[in-house]
Amino acid sequence: MPADALAALIAELPEGMVVTDPAVTEGYRQDRAFDPSAGKPAAVVRPRRTEEVQTVLRWATANHVPVVTRGMGTGLSGGATAVDGGIVLSTEKMRDIAVDPVTRTAVCQPGLLNAEVKKTVAEYGLWYPPDPSSWEICSIGGNIATNAGGLCCVKYGVTTDYVLGVQVVLADGTAVRLGGPRLKDVAGLSLTKLFVGSEGALGVITEVTLRLxxxxQPLATVVAYFASVEAAAQAVLGVTSRLRPAMLEFMDSATINAVEDKLRMGLDRSAAAMLVAASDERGQAGSEDAELMAATFTEYGATEVFSTGDPDESEAFIAARRFAIPAVEEKGPLLLEDVGVPVPALADLVSGIARIAAQHDLMIAVIAHAGDGNTHPLIVHDPNDAAELERANLAYGEIMNLAMELGGTITGEHGVGRLKRPWLPGYLGPDAMALNQRIKDALDPLGILNPGAGV
Structure with missing residues (x-):
């Protein structure tokens, strides 16, 4: 990039908004996927207002400079991996929020953390349900970019179910408002939904209207251990065929032991699988749901079942599930998967992953939002060991192929990013892939928005 071009951008924006110091920009090269192919950006831009984002994208279009939008860098698929000579547009300083308790909506900028949105709306007696495990450190903008889910999505849905409107800046700098604080609005094409999950490849979202x-209600929680993954998977089907839990989570043996190594909370190290289920129905209905889930787990061969309505005990088990990725990461660097299958195929997926792990002599821990079939296989490997890295990459691809063979998807909530992009054409098929590309070309004809990621 010519130095005078970057100087022109610096001159157009408030002082200090464009950062070129390599000591600073180095921290913006990768997200939590730690993509080894990450480039070195020419600059990091940290705008506060939509108009400043417009300035960046007009400049980028005029100079044919790639722009990678970044939230808090907690993504797990390489969606915020920097490009050599490009711009990283960080939304971290876009933090305004306004809550309307009458319409039960919040209008906020993308840099707010998920946890901050929850805390703010709670002051009005309201709740924002999407709850990724990283909810305390991930941004709303990143959640929208990947259509994030979380532990309660089995009952409450994912991010897109709570996005009523967006303001988005297109590649040419045009700012467009789509949707708004209306629960029903079918005028025109559903363009709001088009941008949810688009991973910054179609535009930069600078404001979002969220449904609250x-x-x-307080959770009634049931924890069960099983001697086999198959029994646990059948128990999941048993529960989901009888009621709609607020949470139904799975941890395999490797995960149980990794969590117990760190938390020392008395988890059963001998179990092959652990399920954490919860109901948030009001009053007696919640207790009845918990009793039914406990009875179902017992029916399907649980070796131990524990039920509690105590908020602290419930939170301890939920926290153990949320801590799974950091706990397994203590065993070594991770290649993180995000494959989903129809719930009846969950046992086949988990057992197939175990075969892949054995074949490649790798530790692959599996956690899952079991109620909707979305699993997160965690491949532990040493990236400095060439042979082990090769085995890990082979296992990564084989797991995605297995998910597709079982009628599943290559990503349920983490996004395609760059790590999964090679498998996207095979998953979508030529016609759907071509349609994706036509939409991308229409909105970003120069291909400057997050090149190499998503579509």
Missing amino acids: VPPQ
């Missing part, structure tokens, strides 16, 4: 709901 009344606060969740």
Whole structure:
């Protein structure tokens, strides 16, 4: 990039908004996927307002400079991996929020953390349900970019179910408002939904209108251990065929032991699988749901079942599930998967992953949002060991191929990013892939928005 071009951008924006110091820009090269192919950006831009984002994208279009939008860098698929000579557009300083308790909506900028949105709306007696495990450190903008889910999505859905409107800046700098604080609005094409999950490849979201709901009721929680993955998977089907839990999570043996190594909370190290289920129905209905889930787990061969309505005990088990990725990461660097299958195929997927792990002599821990079939296989490997890295990459691809063979998807909530991009054409098929590309070309004809990621 010519130095005078970057100087022109610096001159157009407030002082200090464009950062070129390599000591600073180095920290913006990768997200939590730690993509080894990450480039070195020419600059990091940290705007506060939509108009400043417009300035960046007009400049980028005029100079044919790639722009990678970044939230808090917690993504797990390489969606915020920097490009050599490009711009990283960080939304971290875009942090405004306004809550309307009458319409039960919040209008906020993308840099707010998921946890901050929850805390703010709770002051109005409201709740924002999407809850990724990284909810305390991930941004709303990143959640929208990947259509993030979380532990309660089995009952409450994913991010797109709570996005009523967006303001988005297109590649040419045009700012467009789509949707708004209306629960029903079918005028025109559903363009709002087009941008949710688009991973910054179609535009930069600078404001979002979120749907809020009344606060969740206290949880009645049931924890069960199983001697086999197959029994646990059948128990999941048993529960989902009888009721709609607020949470239904799975941890395999490797994960149980990794968590117990760190938390020392008395988890059963001998179990092949652990399920954490919860109901948030009001009053007696919640207790009845918990009793039914406990009875179902017992029916399907649970070796131990524990039920509690105590908020602290419930939170301890939920925290153990949320801690799974950091706990397994203590065993070594991870290649993180995000494959999903129809719930009846969950046992086949998990057992197939175990075969792949044995074949490649790798530790692959599996956690899952079991109620909707979305699994997160965690491949532990040493990236400095060439042979082990090769085995890990082979296992990564084989797991995605297995998910597709079982009628599943290559990503349920983490996004395609750059790590999964090679498998996208095979998953979508030529016609759907071509349609994706036509939409990308229409909105970003120069291909400057997050090149190499998503579509």
